[in-house]
Amino acid sequence: MALRYITGRSGQGKTEYLVKEVIRRSIEIPEKQYYVIVPEQFSLEMQRKIVKMHPRHGFFNIDVLSFHRLSYRIFAECNYQPKEILEDLGVSMMLRKILSEEEGDFLYFKKSMKKPGFIDELKSMLMEFIGYGVSWKQVEEVTKQLDENKSLCNKCEELGRIYERFEKAIEGRFMVTEQILDIAREFTGKAPMLKNAVFYFDGFAGFTPVQISFLRELLKVAAQINVTVTIPEFIPGQKGMSEDLFNASKKTADALLMLCKENMQEVEEIVNLREKIAPRFINNPEATFLEQHLFQNNKESYDDFPERIHMTVCRNPDGEADYVMHKIEQLVRQKGYRYRDFAVLSGDVAEYASAFKRKAAILNIPVFEDTKKKVSYHSGVEAVRSLFHLAQMDYSYESVFRYLKSGMSDLMDEEADYLENYVLYAGIRGLSMWKKPFVRRLKNKEEDMIKELHTLQERFMKETEHFCQVMRDKEVSVKDKMKALYLTMTELAFEEKFSYCAQKAEDAGDYVKATEYRQLYELLISLIDKIVMIFGEEKMTIKELGEIMDAGLDSLGLGVVPLSMDQVVLGDLKRSRLHEIKVLFITGMNDGKIPPNLEDRGIISDDEKELLKQYGITLSQNLLEQSMEDEFYMYMAFSKPTEELYFSYSLTDSDGTALRPSVLQKNLSCLFPKLNRKKYPEEEKRYYFNEEDSREFLLQGLLQMKHHPEQIKKNKAFLMLANYWDQYSEKKKDLEKYGQYLEESYEEPKLSEDLMEELYGKEISGSVTRLERFAACPYQYYCIYGLELKEREEYKIRPMDLGNLFHKALETFSKKVKESDYSWKTIPEKVQNEYISEALQTAMDENLGDVFYSSSRNQYKIKTVERIMRRTIGVLRAHLKNSEFEPDRFELHFGKQERLREAEVPLSNGRKMFLLGTIDRVDVCEEDDRVLMRVIDYKSGAKKFEMEDFYYGLELQLIIYMNAAEEIYHKETEKEVTPAGVFYYQLQDPIVKADHAEEESLLKNFRMSGMANSDGDILNKLEAPDGDFLSMPVRLKKSGEPYKNSPVMGTQDFHYMGGYAKRKAAELGGRIYKGEIRPRPYRNKKGTACDYCPFADVCGFDVKLPGYEYQSFQSLSVEEVLEKIREEGE
Secondary structure: OEEEEEEEOOOOOHHHHHHHHHHHHHHHOOOOOEEEEOOHHHHHHHHHHHHHHOOOOOOOOEEEEOHHHHHHHHHHHOOOOOOEEOOHHHHHHHHHHHHHHOHHHOOOOOOOOOOOOHHHHHHHHHHHHHHOOOOHHHHHHHHOOOOOOHHHHHHHHHHHHHHHHHHHHHOOOEEOHHHHHHHHHOOOOOOHHHOOOEEEEOOOOOOOHHHHHHHHHHHHHOOEEEEEEEEOOOOOOOOOOOOOOOHHHHHHHHHHHHHHHHOOOEEOOOEEEOOOOOHHHOOOHHHHHHHHHOOOOOOOOOOOOOOOEEEEEEOOHHHHHHHHHHHHHHHHHHHOOOHHHEEEEEOOHHHHHHHHHHHHHHHOOOEEEOOOEEOOOOHHHHHHHHHHHHHHOOOOHHHHHHHHOOOOOOOOHHHHHHHHHHHHHHOOOOHHHHHOOOOOOOOOOOHHHHHHHHHHHHHHHHHHHHHHHHHHOOOOEHHHHHHHHHHHHHHOOHHHHHHHHHHHHHHOOOHHHHHHHHHHHHHHHHHHHHHHHHHOOOEOOHHHHHHHHHHHHHHOEEOOOOOOOOOEEEEEOOOOOOOOOOEEEEEOOEOEOOOEOOOOOOOOOHHHHHHHHHOOOOOOOOHHHHHHHHHHHHHHHHOOOOOEEEEEEEOEOOOOOEOOEOHHHHHHHHHOOOOOEEEOOOOOOOOOOOHHHHHHHHHHHHHHHHHOOOOHHHOHHHHHHHHHHHHOOOOHHHHHHHHHHHHHOOOOOEOOHHHHHHHHOOEEEEEHHHHHHHHHOHHHHHHHHHOOOOOOOOOOOOHHHHHHHHHHHHHHHHHHHHHOOOOOOOOOHHHHHHHHHHHHHHHHHHOOHHHHOOOHHHHHHHHHHHHHHHHHHHHHHHHHHOOOOEEEEEEEEEOOOOOOOOOEEEOHHHOEEEEEEEEEEEEEEEOOOEEEEEEEEEEOOOOOOOHHHHHOOOOOHHHHHHHHHHHHHHHHHOOEEEEEEEEEEEOOOHHHHOOOOOHHHHHHOOOOEEEEEOOHHHHHHHOOOOOOOOOOOOOEOOOOOEOOOOOEEOHHHHHHHHHHHHHHHHHHHHHHHOOEOOOOOEEEOOEEOOOOOOOHHHHOOOOOOOOOOOEEOOOOOHHHHHHHHHHHHO
């Protein structure tokens, strides 16, 4: 019934004093019971310490407990059966349910409800209310007094209602962790174990209001309560400054003192430990000075050079991890430390953990990460989420393959890929299509392929159909829905698959991952049990239950116990509690990390908490108090190591963004003016402990040897290392491989001519576009025509499909006109429109008709195509209005069978190449002794004829078409055939260009792109213009000659171009057979061959790497191209 404080600064030995005293007193008075109460994470360490220091190494009258475990001991003494604990997971799910059921009632929080993290914030707020003894009635009551602050009023009103519904939902069934101690408080007077017992409280930075209330009752029955307080000296009644580092400790001590005064209980003499040199820091004057002056307002500084405090600057977090792990290994090897003597703390463990573990694995350093891991990334968790997604989204494409790729389906990855290819190709969407055997787009497919698809479909539906059916039934209870989930997990052998993964990880030596897999199944089963326990017979929609499951899965965490006593602890500066550490590393000493940026991000802001305090509602710390708490935790951490303290910070983050040093570094520099900042690895020795560790240094040396051979003799470390790898290491082959790789850089891959002949045959038959593709990039050509790689076909309308539809519709329309009594110039509009509709329907029946009618969106595209067709034919007819040319041939095919001289390209060694093509349209104007011919190719995309591209082989199509058409017409008419022009006509919607323009102005936007014959007579026959030409961008002077910039050339130039095209085709064909397959895309002013290449992720082309380069074509004018071609032609 008395209170006693044991006070002293960090390192003065308060815990040591407490342990010695409790051991001594327990031996002197064996019949008395002694309890040592510590935070949960300290209990095991405290038990070990007492056992180790006890002369008998065992005891019966000392118990080491946490507040939580003490409460349950009290319940057991009083034969009280406490209600089930609703842990964080259950609270999250309960809150999600409350919000889902009455979403419309919470207008203030409506927008925030769906935001990630809102449930966690709401949970924290409610637990804060409970922890600080604030009831929902108080919260609702205060809203009546907050009329002036409408925002806080609305917030509190809705928080109060959520709090009320939460309490009513758990009433009589559950309690939350924060309520346990409050309930235990009611039994303190009835529990025999507490009467006249002696209590020691150690390791607490402060007490919550609920803990204070419990201590009030405990003081009435216990013989003595001893509390350790980290404070230099506690003088009752003395006021402290709010900025004082020990202000929180003083507040705690004052609060306990007040309890004694209220109950008129004795306060015993304070035990104040105040050795001049703290026992922890004997022989460590730097640590003594740091502990006494950190965060103090005095201006004293340490005059000597600090030998036991170090500051290192690294390039980035990865560099820090490299430095810390190598320093630990160095100290272990050179100074005899054990790994358990080290701890590594940072402000943000998540940012550093992966880098530290990666470096530790290379050096074989055992590391224990003192955090609780989220399980969202595990395949089992993703599989459960995807099953709910599948049921909710009615077997959408995304939900189906989210499940199949989660890793828990019995379908193999290859089978899932095969099924996905068909689903995309056939547009399988929705449960109704999955329930029926697949038939769409399987006509003319092989029977084995159809059978395999049906087998995969059946297996997938067997795995998921029952679960989804149960989930979608609104009349089925939550309990039965969870039973369906459990049965699905059992049928999919979740437990066996996790065991297999655990064994695999164990075999690989990754015992942490193995432990995670072994915990995961139990966690999922526990979650299912929790949902059944909370919501059991209730009925929910799949959406509501899915949200609750999501909240539950988000809350799951894996706690991994240390696998060995000898491990480096990797933890959080604020949350990790260290014992008997000799060497401490503080990493990430950057601005905003240590100390952390404080943001007022809770549901109730700092200012609002201050306002609520005026109305009797006291909540957690404000920002100033949080800042002081952060400083206190830093003080406690920095004063933990007995021998060495290392600080490090980064110049940039992992993405290369510059970082500033922490403001705390300025404080350290003031305290230790002679503290040097060493750069790593420039100024800190870098040790290499094994082959894997030295690999990067070896590669850097090899690079230096290649680029700066004169400097390599000075690099003694590299020479020693290279000698080791060469003479002693089993990795000698690797050394040779690295050296060869660096010497050769990128080597052009070449296949033999025999292999290419085996691949393509003695004769290559292909379209002109195929040759153009080779000219653009040999590797792209090889992928498409050599390896025959194809992009996955999808059940959708691609731009290419629209282009094919236009082509087919125009061909059909043209044939109808030719077979009728009309011509393009004379056909009536009504008949024209009928022909267009019929032509479009015929084209669709032959080209993806089912896809066009599969959705309203695609059906709208039909109307768009029809509109473009009407406008296109209108424009083409306008082009012919003043022309003596008549459309003669449509879809004119040429190839090997036609035995055209122009289509056959002889190559070396008896090989040949046959060019194939289909000319969209040929217009002719037949005279007595000659035929004038115009070749037109329709393009659905933006396409302009460029002489420069023609010269480099990127645009051979029009000229080769001209050659073929010229030969065909010459054979048929036995007349001279003269090219009148070659043109691209761009199929596009004129409405986009000009809705209200004059017809002539509108037509000018749709001039064809190409080259016309400069002969005045031919130009007049092509079109007899009143001014500018409508069909092509040609302008005539008053003399009748074309302007210089008009795209025209003479008949001889057309022949020169025809000859050049054939020679270019022969050159490209020869290069194909020579095995040229290197990635060498072109680059010109319009872009590169890589811009829309589907193989960009395959080829590895990177211009920054040695050996890779673009085909950079020299820019040439039309006249320059013609000059070069004329020279070659003559």
